[in-house]
Amino acid sequence: MKFVIERDRLVQAVNEVTRAISARTTIPILTGIKIVVNDEGVTLTGSDSDISIEAFIPLIENDEVIVEVESFGGIVLQSKYFGDIVRRLPEENVEIEVTTNYQTNISSGQASFTLNGLDPMEYPKLPEVTDGKNIKIPINVLKNIIRQTVFAVSAIEVRPVLTGVNWIIKENKLSAVATDSHRLALREIPLETDIDEEYNIVIPGKSLAELNKILDDASESIEMTLANNQILFKLKDLLFYSRLLEGSYPDTSRLIPTDTKSELVINSRAFLQAIDRASLLARENRNNVIKLITLDNGQVEVSSNSPEVGNVSENVFSQSFTGEEVKISFNGKYMMDALRAFEGDDIQISFSGTMRPFVLRPKDATNPNEILQLITPVRTY
Amino acid sequence: MKFVIERDRLVQAVNEVTRAISARTTIPILTGIKIVVNDEGVTLTGSDSDISIEAFIPLIENDEVIVEVESFGGIVLQSKYFGDIVRRLPEENVEIEVTTNYQTNISSGQASFTLNGLDPMEYPKLPEVTDGKNIKIPINVLKNIIRQTVFAVSAIEVRPVLTGVNWIIKENKLSAVATDSHRLALREIPLETDIDEEYNIVIPGKSLAELNKILDDASESIEMTLANNQILFKLKDLLFYSRLLEGSYPDTSRLIPTDTKSELVINSRAFLQAIDRASLLARENRNNVIKLITLDNGQVEVSSNSPEVGNVSENVFSQSFTGEEVKISFNGKYMMDALRAFEGDDIQISFSGTMRPFVLRPKDATNPNEILQLITPVRTY
Structure with a gap:
């Protein structure tokens, strides 16, 4: 195997396939990147056996020569060293040549590296995924x-x-x-x-x-x-x-409450910021517990208490509130994760009791499952 | 103590004094920030007893009111919580009030925090530094x-x-x-x-x-x-x-060789990049050993060898080389640290033997001590 390639294209492909590579793999050859050169181009592969990523660099693209091949072949090179080397090479082009015993020369300008490589035939085969729709x-x-x-x-x-x-x-x-x-x-x-x-x-x-x-x-x-x-x-x-994971996933549709006792409409960004502040003192607690109480004036009181540190309380304006008064406690991190899914839009939160899960949806959603976030409360009241 | 202050000025001062605070201090009160308000302004202090930082915020600056004081006083608040809180406050101004038992209310807009504070009289006094020139x-x-x-x-x-x-x-x-x-x-x-x-x-x-x-x-x-x-x-x-550290510092002037056997003039940036590449395979070795050999054509060969991984070699152009041939090995990290001190300028390296320390100075330095970097070689040849 011997070829000359544009360094920047090689660096990009190395960065992509490296995402699949884990230093903690139990299969030593998977700490390497497989490089294969044929008459179509150069293919790099990285894998941790759960995820595999293959990046292809064509010989010619938009009439520009990207790879010049002298001989076909393959090699597996330690991703840790190979990645650092190609990122730091001094010139625009890199020459890669496999010599005897899987020794591989990588040279660019005046710099010349030799890495000990491994037999590409020993690299696990990627799954064949051809039948599916x-x-x-x-x-x-x-x-x-x-x-x-x-x-x-x-x-x-x-x-x-x-x-x-x-x-x-x-x-x-x-x-x-x-x-x-x-x-x-x-x-x-x-x-x-x-x-x-x-x-x-x-x-x-x-x-x-x-x-x-x-x-x-x-x-x-x-x-x-x-x-x-x-x-x-x-x-x-x-x-x-x-x-894919094996085993059957539980039917989650029955977890979603259908009866609603109270409904709160609020801006997800303003609410997220208030929850974020209320979580500042709560993070020491294992569950990051935040309390929420609806007030008569249509505001929502968000609070948290950490006896050793202090307490925090904030009233947030809602757009509307209907139904029974709500007094509920929940994990602040779960609420922040859920609120971020709405990207600042107005949302509607449906409560069906202090110990029943509550549900966040976009305000005026036509499909109730378009975006749905459900959180199970924590018992404190 | 009660005052209203511009949030951004408070955040800046908190960030500055927090640099001195260590979570691993053996003196618990030093995990806090001391805040003192008097008729001149607000003073924040952070310390790990080695370093102490004091930031001052005046009441008025450039005819603009920054702090409005209602009553003087002081408090010590946990830096971890206080910092996170002020950074996330919703409005431009913050009101801080110490109530009973060092409880401190921090409020901004609709958000209100209460933090358990500590007696500022228990905070260690900063050293008096007034006599010196x-x-x-x-x-x-x-x-x-x-x-x-x-x-x-x-x-x-x-x-x-x-x-x-x-x-x-x-x-x-x-x-x-x-x-x-x-x-x-x-x-x-x-x-x-x-x-x-x-x-x-x-x-x-x-x-x-x-x-x-x-x-x-x-x-x-x-x-x-x-x-x-x-x-x-x-x-x-x-x-x-x-x-300051106690004890007398050794006289280092006698460590600097005065006899020079060879002299290399080279650009520090180009040399740094070559050493950086040569270090890529060497980092696994404890000493990160790089070899340097001067060649007949005025170039310098930089190389490194790591039996398990591979080897690297690069010829670097020098501007001039005079004197005896040099064959020397050194710690690549030390060389990179030293080269960075010259910020890309041309340098002169003086060698006085394979096992004698060598010295880097700016090319054409008028004062030999203006910038001087000395490295002791590693025994390999």
């Missing part, structure tokens, strides 16, 4: 779905399936649900593609968080393919594979 | 002196005096020296003020690093006063006190 979705919509649900997955692995986000595709709708059993986040969107099949899958929260980081906020579409316990997201020169 | 120095010059020497102090406390920078003021010159006994950094500047006395003090490296962070790169002057084992730096509304 392709579903298209705009990247910015996908990023929103991820942001509005992924924070609610369970951080503990007692019920592994809850560390993922449940995606259900049916009747040309995608609904994404995450819950750690104390709170729940739900997002539902119509799909543009006509899908006959029904899908019910659980994608690891970590995979979605990494995918969100790698995607730029663009309006073009990304293609998803489902098959063999894998989901594949396809961009122009990037493939993102994630393992 | 005032020395003026431009802030940007002071920042340079700190940056060019402080990295070379010893990180280990075996010889405590080496964790500080030795400042010698005599004959209207200030010379600053730091060494960890493997490398040495020296910077000498002429002083504008006429100083009759001689001073020989050791300032903790940590104090200088914090002072450097707190100072903006300005051309105006800062005033220094020395007395009672303390040094005081005076800005308009800010006092920065540091304890």
Whole structure:
């Protein structure tokens, strides 16, 4: 294997595939980046066996030569060293050549590195994801779905399936649900593609968080393919594979209360700032408990008390309040996570009793599941 | 104590004094910020007993009212909470009132906090630094002196005096020296003020690093006063006190070789980048060993070898080389630290043998001690 490549394109591809690589893998070769050169271009692969990312650099793009190949082949190089090296190379182009015993020369200008590489045949094969139906979705919509649900997955692995986000595709709708059993986040969107099949899958929260980081906020579409316990997201020169979680996800629809005793309409940004302030003294407590009381004048009192440190109280203006008086306590972090999903819009909070979960939705939502955030209160009153 | 103050001015002062506060202090009250209000203004103090910072906010500045005082007094509030609170307050002004039992109300707009405070009389008194002679120095010059020497102090406390920078003021010159006994950094500047006395003090490296962070790169002057084992730096509304280290600093002048066998002139930026690349594979080794060999064609070969990972080699163009061939090994991190002190300028490196320390100075320096960086080689050849 021997080729010359534009350094900046190589750096970009290295940065992308490195996102999948974990230093704590139990499979030593997965700490490396696989590089393969053929007559189409250069392909880099990184993987921690849950997530695999493949970045492709074509030989020629827009009539500009990006890669000049002298001989085909492959190698696996330690990602930690290879990444630092290519980022610091002095010239615009890099020459990479595998010599004997997987020794690899990386040279640019006057600088010349030799890295000990590994046999690319020993690198695990990526899953084949070819059978499934392709579903298209705009990247910015996908990023929103991820942001509005992924924070609610369970951080503990007692019920592994809850560390993922449940995606259900049916009747040309995608609904994404995450819950750690104390709170729940739900997002539902119509799909543009006509899908006959029904899908019910659980994608690891970590995979979605990494995918969100790698995607730029663009309006073009990304293609998803489902098959063999894998989901594949396809961009122009990037493939993102994630393992799916096994086990059946609980039916969460029955958790959402249908009877409403009180309804509060409030601006999510103003409310978020008040909760953030009320959380300042509460963070020492394990549950970050915030109390909420509706007042006669239509305001909402948010307060918190930490005996050793002090206390905080703030009255927030609401747009409207109807129904029974509310006195409720909740985890301030859960409330802030939920409020951020509404990006500053006005919201409607439906309460159905001091110890019943309450639900946040956009004000005047036509679909009750468009964005739904549910929080279970904490017993204090 | 009761007053109303502009939030942004309070936030700025809190940020400044917080730099002196350490969560790991053995004196509990020092985790707090002392606030004192009198007829001149509001004074905030933070301290870890090595460094103390006092920030002053006047009642009126440029005909604008900044503080409205209702009653004088003082309080000590937990810096961790007080800082977070004032940074997040919703309105432009903050009202602070001490009620009974050192309980302190902090309110702004609709938000109201109560913090448990402590008796300000229990806060340790700051040292009196009044006797000493005032020395003026431009802030940007002071920042340079700190940056060019402080990295070379010893990180280990075996010889405590080496964790500080030795400042010698005599004959209207200030010379600053730091060494960890493997490398040495020296910077000498002429002083504008006429100083009759001689001073020989050791300032903790940590104090200088914090002072450097707190100072903006300005051309105006800062005033220094020395007395009672303390040094005081005076800005308009800010006092920065540091304890001095006890014990006599070793005479470092005899460490600097006077006989030169070879002399290399090179650009410090180009050399730094090459050393940085050569260090990429060396960092796993405890000493980060880089080898340097002068070549016949006037180039310098920089290389490093890490058997498990690979090796790196780069030829760097020099501007001139005279004298005996050089084959030397050194710690790459020490070399990078030293090269950064020259800010990209051309330098002259004087070698006096494979196992003798070598010295970096600006090219064509008129004063040999203007900027001097010394590094002791590592035995490998």
